[in-house]
Amino acid sequence: MSDAFPPDATRRLKTTALKAGAVVCGVADAAAFDKHAPQGHRPDDLLPGARSVVVVGGAQPRAGDWLATSPWVLQTMGTTDRIQSVGRKLAQYIESEFGYYGLYVPPGSAAGDTPFISFALAAELAGLGSRSLAGPILSREHGFLYWSIVITTAPFDVDPPEAEPACPAPPCREMWEREGTTPCLKICPASNGGCLEGRLENGRAVRTFYDAARCNTRVHTHWIGGFQKVLDETLNEPDKEKRKMLLYGDFFTRTLWAITYSSTNIAQCFECMRVCPAAHGLKEMK
């Protein structure tokens, strides 16, 4: 293996990513995180000497998933597993093909609910999308995607950030003019038991408030938090029969199904994305 970094390495990497199942692949400069992420949550903190961050996106829900009449369909389908396997493959590819370190960043948490590194920031810096009013990164071409990232010491060519955001979509701008709200703000308003507040300003989305703790009760209803809450309630319940109702009931059973199913996070609330014209678009099918 030659010491020189192959000039076509980035092209080969991206071709490999797309062949492996990614819908998009981009590269961010590892140093670009320094301006946005606190110390301890930057690529170089996980892999000293990191030079670039490879980001892949894909595995998004299909048109039929968005239309399902039960929220538990997307809850069960909404898994990052498929795109994470692409990330793992790329880490192996970088090491075996180019001889540089490739650290696949696990999608789990570093402490509590805090990730090792912000996947959203990585996708933005790699030019694959931009932050929506509701929060998730949206690709202009593909809408809502799941993400996986690999930190590497390899000096891949870096992509510029996306120039024009997907959010707000034209129908949302029209709705703002008409009603002073957008689909995501209307479905989940912080002022009425939801998570979001924001506005459109000069055609741009400006999020003013986000209640991540409440969002957690919705995104991870039948997940770690739900498990802990019911367990706490059960331990405080002195009546044996009432304890049984809690432990054998639907909430706890569904929670156990969810947390024993997968090793990665499963999203369980899609309502801000379900109504978002930029996230998936409404495709009429037979």
Added chain:
Amino acid sequence: MGIFRLDPEVYKQHKDEVLRLCNSFQKIGQRGLSDREIAERLGLPERTVTEIRCVAERDCYPLEEWERAIEFKRKATLEWSALALKRPELKDK
């Protein structure tokens, strides 16, 4: 021995401030601080701040909020199906 266990009094004393400073309630132009940054600001060990944050994030809504989440999603999903498929009767399914 055992695992690191937070003193409930320390938790009560600092939970509101830690929640305010971390990423749990986000406001525009105000990045949530990392545990290390909060620790420096409050003069606490980082591990203690991590524990306060983890407990507080789970503690700030009661179990009823999880139940409300289920109802919210059930209703929102049916409303979308009804709208997207142009079948208003689905709303009441």
